[in-house]
Amino acid sequence: MKKKISIYDIAREMNVSSATVSYVLNGKAAQKRISASLAQRIITHAREVGYRPNMIAKSLRTGKTRTIGMLVEDIADPFFGTAARIMEGIARQRGYHLFYASTANDAEVAKGLLDVFRSAQADGYIIAPPPGLVAEIQALQEDGLPVVLFDRYCPGLPSANVVADNFGGAYKATRHLLQNGFRRIGLVTSDSSQVQMTDRLRGYAQAIEEADCPPLILQTSAAAKQDIIDFLERHTELDALLFTTGYLTMSGLEALAHLQLRAPEDIAVVSFDDHPHFSLFSPAVTAVAQPVQTIAETVIGRLIDSLESNTPLALQTDILPISLIIRDSSARVAVQHR
Known part of the structure; x- marks a missing residue:
């Protein structure tokens, strides 16, 4: 050797x-x-x-490994994958290595991954927390390790958070459908009680209430296609659907195809979260686009600034504005109820 x-x-x-x-x-x-x-x-x-x-010897001398541990729900998801790639590039430019892993939104998986990162003496943490991770995040904070939560946070836990305007995005998307003449607008959302999902539900509900329209809500799991089919068959009056995640939108489009329904002629479609292929679909899908670049830059910037200055993170929530990308799937049509 x-x-x-x-x-x-x-x-x-x-x-x-x-x-x-x-x-x-x-x-x-x-x-x-x-x-x-x-x-x-x-x-x-x-x-x-x-x-x-010798990185081990260097870390013993400096007390720093110049590594950052990042936990996301699913690194294959376009939002998380893009955010991780941007943060990784910025971290590298500033002399840090970013290591990321997927939790599948499972607290036990997340706890095991945090143990791995802690054993490797990561200097800081970026987490999209699944439910049930509050105690572990508090333990990191109590040990003086900087933690930034993004995409969602833990209500009641003082922390540094960076999120998109989930309430405003859903409100804006629902108002767009109302302004285009749709009045029986359904919301298809996750059965999760996490803050980003409850905020999207609240945004939809406020816009619907202001328009004096009936709320029509389906809360479903990740395997949602059949649930959406059943929902559409129960509510034949629906003329538009707002999906609160990209993966639910994909399931919804499959459900519409199964029922031979066209968008927007039979039912308009808007997705919360854009997808790289939505602009290529026929029709192209209207989407609420999160500011992934700004979110990523804000998250990694706040964390590394804290590490470099050796000062605690400000325990505040940065809410970043979203944009609505209007495409053909929500175009104004002569609405005909089925």
Whole structure:
């Protein structure tokens, strides 16, 4: 097995002290008055011989691993996948490594992943928390580890939160359908009691109440296609549907196809959460788009700023505005009730 190169090997080969090598490789050459030419020769030689720093030893010296643990519901979901990619790029630029994993919105899975991240001594945490994770988040905070919650948060738990305007997004989407002449608007939402879902439900309900229209609500699970079919068959008066997640929208479109219903002629469709393919569908799907770029930048920026300044995170909730992307699936038509 090839011997691992150490700073002592480099010092001996360069005929300098190990302290000089350490200062150069840790970016402190100028601070220690080491000439730029010598520093460059040491860096070049270290690259040539394949030197790799001992991260365990470095973390013991500094108390930092420059790693961040991130938990999301499903990394394959377009929202979470895009957010993770943006945060990873920013973290890398600022000298951190971001490691992420999916919880399937299961608290026990999340607890096990947090144990792994804590064993690896992650410096900070970014979490889209599933229900039942309050005690673990509190334990991180009590140990002085910065935590930013995003997409959803835990009501009653003081924490640093970054979320989209879920209430406003659902309200705006429902108002759009009302303004286009639809009056029997159904909401298809998750059976989750998490804050982002309850806020979307409240936004829909307020817009419906203001318009003096009847609320028609289906709360369902992830395997929702048959539930949506049954809902449509029970409520033949429906002329529009608002789905509160992208995956529910996909199930809803399958249900409409099964019943041979067209959008928007038979029933208009709006999705909360845009999807990369919604603009390619026929008809293209109107969607509430979360500001993924801004959310990601805000989350990773707040966390790394806290780590770099060694100051606690402000326990506040940043609510970021959404946009409604209007496409053909919600176009105004001569509404004919089925």
